[in-house]
Amino acid sequence: MVTDASPKPPEPETPTAYFGYRRVAASEKGRLVHRHFDTVAGKYDLMNTLLSFGMHHLWKWTAVRMLKLKPGDRVIDVCGGTADLAIRAAQAVGETGRVTVYDINWAMMAAGWPKVVNSSLAPRIDYIQGDAEHLSCPDASFDAAMVGFGIRNLTRPEAGFREIFRVLKPGGAMMCLEFSKPKTAWFRRLYDFYSFYVMPAVGKIMVGSWDAYTYLPESIRMFSQPEELSASLETIGFTRVRYRRLTNGIAVIYLGVKP
């Protein structure tokens, strides 16, 4: 009998990603994220307002203002969801500008659609349904790009940022608005209690699911901190990277420019 004594090649490792605190196969994360947003889409805007005590409006207003959009700009709102950022951007770019809401989830875009059609801004806003990790847009086609509370949900956030970098024109600006952890210890403890007990309870009452609003705080705790995220933006090629903490660091605005 002949035995093969040569060492076996190692089994290829299955890529994994975090869905909240759960480590899942990378291929599974997209499906779970999709299901999560299907569950919350109908009440997404209302829940944002309730859970942030209305502060998300101010965060979004500040973030779009910091992008310094000009009349005529073409803007992409990656993971644009219910179009809150897109609507603010559409006001800034004027009649000659255009804003593209790019999101993978039809239910999320549909939930925001009445806000767009019931405003005079509808002709300035278009929609693409697709994956932010593979934007179906040509290179260098936008003057500015935004991603609000979306990048954390991607299986490979860095791939999303690389795509944003690719579709920006040289000189184009990127703005990312994302959750983070509060800076001050006592506030962090309060925020933890609020996040892990109050948020899921409100989720249970409003969308009928406790779990829907455990994913949110868990995914925030698992996501990169501002220093780390800024460093990875620089590695991708963005220059003039800076960030600004809002409300003790609950939310952070990141800015960068494609050279």
Ligand SMILES: C[S@@+](CC[C@H](N)C(=O)[O-])C[C@H]1O[C@@H](n2cnc3c(N)ncnc32)[C@H](O)[C@@H]1O
């Ligand atoms: C928390 S919501 C943010 C919506 C909106 N930008 C806002 O600030 O209110 C995250 C959005 O990211 C979208 N999303 C998640 N994974 C995505 C992917 N791979 N490609 C595109 N969009 C994605 C979800 O469908 C959802 O609409």
